[in-house]
Amino acid sequence: xxxxxxxxxxxxxxxxxxxxxxxxxxxxxxxxxxxxxxxxxxxxxxxxxxxxxxxxxxxxxxxxxxxxxxxxxxxxxxxxxxxxxxxxxxxxxxxxxxxxxxxxxxxxxxxxxxxxxxxxxxxxxxxxxxxxxxxxxxxxxxxxxxxxxxxxxxxxxxxxxxxxxxxxxxxxxxxxxxxxxxxxxxxxxxxxxxxxxxxxxxxxxxxxxxxxxxxxxxxxxxxxxxxxxxxxxxxxxxxxxxxxxxxxxxxxxxxxxxxxxxxxxxxxxxxxxxxxxxxxxxxxxxxxxxxxxxxxxxxxxxxxxxxxxxxxxxxxxxxxxxxxxxxxxxxxxxxxxxxxxxxxxxxxxxxxxxxxxxxxxxxxxxxxxxxxxxxxxxxxxxxxxxxxxxxxxxxxxxxxxxxxxxxxxxxxxxxxxxxxxxxxxxxxxxxxxxxxxxxxxxxxxxxxxxxxxxxxxxxxxxxxxxxxxxxxxxxxxxxxxxxxxxxxxxxxxxxxxxxxxxxxxxxxxxxxxxxxxxxxxxxxxxxxxxxxxxxxxxxxxxxxxxxxxxxxxxxxxxxxxxxxxxxxx
Numbered sequence: 001x002x003x004x005x006x007x008x009x010x011x012x013x014x015x016x017x018x019x020x021x022x023x024x025x026x027x028x029x030x031x032x033x034x035x036x037x038x039x040x041x042x043x044x045x046x047x048x049x050x051x052x053x054x055x056x057x058x059x060x061x062x063x064x065x066x067x068x069x070x071x072x073x074x075x076x077x078x079x080x081x082x083x084x085x086x087x088x089x090x091x092x093x094x095x096x097x098x099x100x101x102x103x104x105x106x107x108x109x110x111x112x113x114x115x116x117x118x119x120x121x122x123x124x125x126x127x128x129x130x131x132x133x134x135x136x137x138x139x140x141x142x143x144x145x146x147x148x149x150x151x152x153x154x155x156x157x158x159x160x161x162x163x164x165x166x167x168x169x170x171x172x173x174x175x176x177x178x179x180x181x182x183x184x185x186x187x188x189x190x191x192x193x194x195x196x197x198x199x200x201x202x203x204x205x206x207x208x209x210x211x212x213x214x215x216x217x218x219x220x221x222x223x224x225x226x227x228x229x230x231x232x233x234x235x236x237x238x239x240x241x242x243x244x245x246x247x248x249x250x251x252x253x254x255x256x257x258x259x260x261x262x263x264x265x266x267x268x269x270x271x272x273x274x275x276x277x278x279x280x281x282x283x284x285x286x287x288x289x290x291x292x293x294x295x296x297x298x299x300x301x302x303x304x305x306x307x308x309x310x311x312x313x314x315x316x317x318x319x320x321x322x323x324x325x326x327x328x329x330x331x332x333x334x335x336x337x338x339x340x341x342x343x344x345x346x347x348x349x350x351x352x353x354x355x356x357x358x359x360x361x362x363x364x365x366x367x368x369x370x371x372x373x374x375x376x377x378x379x380x381x382x383x384x385x386x387x388x389x390x391x392x393x394x395x396x397x398x399x400x401x402x403x404x405x406x407x408x409x410x411x412x413x414x415x416x417x418x419x420x421x422x423x424x425x426x427x428x429x430x431x432x433x434x435x436x437x438x439x440x441x442x443x444x445x446x447x448x449x450x451x452x453x454x455x456x457x458x459x460x461x462x463x464x465x466x467x468x469x470x471x472x473x474x475x476x477x478x479x480x481x482x483x484x485x486x487x488x489x490x491x492x493x494x495x496x497x498x499x500x501x502x503x504x505x506x507x508x509x510x511x512x513x514x515x516x517x518x519x520x521x522x523x524x525x526x527x528x529x530x531x532x533x534x535x536x537x538x539x540x541x542x543x544x545x546x547x548x549x550x551x552x553x554x555x556x557x558x559x560x561x562x563x564x565x566x567x568x569x
Contacts (some may be wrong), residue, residue, distance in 0.1 A: 052129070052149075052217070052219065052290065052292055052299075052301055053131065053133065053148045053149070053150070053215075054133060054215045054217070054286070054288055054303060054305045077091075077092040077093075077155075077158070078090065078091055078092065078098070078158075079092060079155045079157070079158055079159065079160065079171065079173075080158065080159045080160070081159075081160045081161075081169070081171055081187070081189065082159070082160070082161045082162065083161075083162040083169060083189045083191065084103075084104070084162060084191055084192060085102065085103070085104060085189075085191075085192065085193065085194055085326065086100060086101070086102065086103075086189060086194075086325075087100075087101040087102075087103055087115060088100040088101065088119070090155075090171065090173070090187065091121075092152060092153050092154065092155055092173065093149075093150065093151070093152050093153070094129060094131060094147075094148065094149030094150055094151060094153070095130065095131075095149065095153050095173045095185045095187075096121075096127050096128065096129045096130075096149050097119055097127065097128040097323075097325070098119065098121035098127050099117065099119055099120055099121060099122075100117070100118045100119040100128075100275075100325050101115035101116065101117050101118075102115050102116045102117075102118065102194075102273075102326060102327070103115045105273075105326075105327060105463070106464070108464075108473075109464055109472055109473055116273070118273055118275060118325050118326070119275065119325065124220065124221050124224065125219060125220060125221030125297075125299055126218075126219070126220045126221065126268070126275075127218070127219045128216075128217075128218055128275055128277070128323055128325065129149040129216070129217050129218070129219060129303075130149060130185075130198060130200075130214065130215065130216045130217070130277075130321070131146075131147055131148040131149040131150075131151070131214070131215060132146035132147055132148065132183065132200055132202070132212045132213065132214055132215075132319070133146055133148060133212060133213055133215060133305070134146040134210070134211060134212045135211040135212065135213070135308055137211070140208070144177055144178070144179075145177060145179065145181055145206075145210065145212070146181075146183070146210075146212045147175040147183050147185075151175050152175070153173035153174060153175045153185060154173065154174050154175075155171075155172070155173050155174075156172065162189065162191060166191070167190060167191045168188060168189070168190050168191070169188070169189045169190075170186055170187070170188050170189075171186065171187045171188075171189070172184050172185070172186045173185045173186070177206075179205075179206040179207075180204075180205035180206050181202070181203070181204055181205065181206050181210060182202075182203040182205065183200055183201065183202050183203075184199075184200075184201040184203075185198070185199070185200055185201075186198070186199045186201065194324055194325060194326030194327070194329075194332075195278075195322055195323070195324050195332075195336060196322065196323040196324070196325065197320070197322060198216075198320065198321045198322065198323060199318055199319070199320050200214055200318065200319040200320075201316060201317075201318050202309075202311050202316060202317050202318070202319070203316045204311040204312065204313055204314065204315055204316065204317075205313075205314070206313055207313055208313055209310055209311065209312050209313060210310070210311040210312075210313075210317075211308050211309075211310050211311075212308065212309060212311075213305055213306045213307065213308050213309070213319075214305075214306045214319040214321065215303055215304065215305040215306070216266075216277035216279075216303060216304050216321050216323070217266075217277070217301050217302065217303025217304070218237075218266060218267070218268045218275055218277065218301070218302055218303070219299055219300070219301045220237075220249055220268055220299070220300050221297065221298070221299055221300075222249070222250075222297065222298055223235055223236065223248065223249050223250060224270075233270070233271035233457070233458070234246060234269065234270075234271075234345060235249075235269070235270040235271070236248045236249050236268070236269065237249060237252055237256075237266070237267070237268055237269075237289070237300070237302045238266070238267045238268070238269050238274075238343060239256070239261075239264060239265065239266045239267070239287060239302065240263075240264050240265050240338070240339040240340070240342070241259075241261040241264045241287065242264075243339075244339050244342040244343075246269075246345070247289075247302075249300040250298070250300070251291075252289045252290075252291060252300045252301075252302060253289050253290050253291035253300075255289075256287065256288075256289035256302065258286065258287065258288045258289075259286070259287055260284055260285070260286055260287075261284075261285055261286075261287050261304075262282070262283070262284050262285075263279075263281060263282065263283070263337070263338065264279070264285060264287060264304070265277060265278045265279065265304075265337060265339075265340060266287070266302045266303065266304055267340075267343055268302070269328070269343050269345075271458075272327055272328060272458075272460040272463055273326065273327055273328060273460070274324065274325075274326075274328055274343050275323070275324065275325045276323070276324045276325075276340065276343070277303075277304060277321060277322070277323055278321070278322040278323070278324060278336060278337050278340065279304060279306070279321055279322075280320065280321070280322070281337070283306065283307075284306075284307050285304040285305060285306055285307075286304065286305040286306075287302075287303075287304060288302075288303050288304075288305065289301060289302045289303070290303075306319065322336070324336065324340070327460040327463075328343050328344045328458075328460050329460065329461070330344050330357065330459075344458050344459065344460075345454075345458060346451065346454040346455065346458060347450075347451075347454050349447050349450055349451035349454065350451075352447055352448055352451035353451040353452070353454050353455050356377070356448075356451055356452050356455050357455045357459060359377060359380070360373055360374070360377050360455065360459075361373075361461070363376045363377055364461075369465075369466075369467065370461070370462050370465040370466075370467070370474055370527070371465070371466070371467025371468060371471065371474060371527070371530060372467070374456070374474075374527055374530050374531050374534070375530070375534050377452075377531075378531050378534040378535050378538065379534070379538065381448060381452070381535075382535065382538045382539070382542075385445050385448075386542070388445065389445075389539065389542055390542065390546060405427055449535075452531060453528065456474075456525065456527045456528045456531060457525065457528065462474050462475050462525075462527050463475045465527075467526070467530070470482070471483075471526050471530075473526070474525060474526045474527035474530070475525050475526075475527065476525060476526065477522065477523050477524060477525065477526060478522075478526045478529060481522050483521075483526055483529040483530060483533055484518050484521040484522040484524075484529055485518065486533055487517070487518065487521055487529055487532055487533040487536060488514045488515065488517060488518030488521075489514075490533060490536035490537060490540060491513065491514040491517060491518075491536060492514045493536075493540050494536060494539065494540055494543070495510055495511070495513075495514070497540065497543050497544060497547055
């Protein structure tokens with residue numbers, strides 16, 4: 001085995017991992033249309049879809065049309081709500097949340113006054129909808145006994161603001177039928193919270209029982225185009241039914257089977273942010289998904305429908321739910337309901353990534369800066385694998401010391417690979433060199449490295465987090481490419497400390513790898529590059545020390561001395 005083969009293999013493995021992340025497309029093909037161009041043409045007609053209301057249990061199933069129908073002549077208005085966490089619009093038709101901005105999360109540091117927009121009906125057809133449906137009763141027209149998200153509500157004001165010193169803001173919308181059924185749909189906003197309360201108060205002033213269910217659904221247009229070719233982050237639907245499941249928006253009607261779930265929730269997730277309808281503990285809901293079409297463009301719906309509630313004539317009842325619209329903050333999400341923190345998707349190494357993020361957050365609480373926290377965490381990881389790394393470096397140092405003998409064998413046997421390999425194995429045995437000793441210890445560390453990669457990529461806490469000098473946002477690339485260039489230089493130093501390749505082709509590949517990695521990392525978030533650069537520097541220091549120690553213990557040419565023994569070898 002050539003002496004640099006383990007390092008070459010590991011470098012290629014990591015490079016393939018980066019390429020795989022860049023090309024990976026989860027659960028289906030890329031959308032055929034561009035989301036913003038398509039949704040911008042829809043205007044207000046999409047809010048008038050009738051087929052996006054879930055069927056009541058006794059109703060006959062209707063075929064989902066290929067082209068939707070619209071209802072005309074229905075007035076609409078908007079109610080603006082401003083709190084410390086939200087600046088949003090509620091449509092009085094249906095009480096839908098049609099636009100939600102997060103003032104505390106600006107789009108970029110260059111535009112601090114431009115809030116990140118999550119829900120956006122006009123450009124992305126991304127809306128949080130909810131309403132009521134009445135169970136079918138024989139010989140009774142139930143269509144107008146419950147307000148769906150197409151019903152027109154009235155509001156007491158066109159704008160609500162959370163006042164200074166006020167901790168809670170309630171926004172009521174009222175609908176009333178000709179029979180005297182009155183429904184008050186109330187949103188509740190709390191200071192410093194991204195969790196919105198929803199309440200449907202049903203007052204039955206008719207002469208017969210009211211039997212209805214609430215539904216909550218998220219509607220989204222086509223999947224938006226990817227922000228970066230180099231970094232893949234999932235945008236699509238998700239739900240929890242004893243396990244966390246992600247589904248691409250395209251084909252959602254076929255991929256999600258309609259069924260009853262308990263303690264489940266639904267969400268639409270994107271990089272750093274999500275919206276999620278969250279029932280209360282113990283609720284039994286029907287999970288459903290649909291795909292509709294408006295003006296030739298697809299619209300995808302995932303929703304939950306509750307069990308029936310009976311409100312006798314002359315009585316009232318309340319149906320409640322919760323809606324999270326905001327950043328994927330792991331601590332508050334984990335406290336709301338089971339599994340919601342899994343929307344921060346760390347991949348197959350979540351079991352490693354979670355404790356790594358916990359440790360990173362603890363370090364940040366102590367040092368007060370995410371950049372220094374990354375450096376300290378990298379140091380701790382390096383210390384944890386110190387002995388494994390030392391085993392690898394000792395093996396490479398011995399191979400480096402035996403390099404002259406290996407080159408002599410190369411000259412002696414030329415292109416006779418079989419005899420060359422036999423001679424190398426005899427040399428390894430004589431010099432007590434384990435050719436796999438440089439590879440296996442590093443293989444053990446790869447899952448940790450990949451887990452930390454996802455921690456730094458997925459954690460919204462690092463979004464727009466500054467470090468020092470020109471690096472004021474660790475979640476985007478280094479604007480001057482300083483860190484990637486330093487990382488590439490550190491890789492060259494590492495390769496210089498390794499034994500030189502015998503195979504000239506292998507030598508060329510090894511010299512090309514720093515350039516390839518530098519190009520890749522030039523477009524990676526600065527936090528990731530900072531971690532990799534710090535890890536390289538620590539590795540160089542450890543490898544240099546061990547290499548010098550091994551070389552000093554080897555006999556000098558012509559000295560006639562035996563090699564010093566080392567208990568650590």
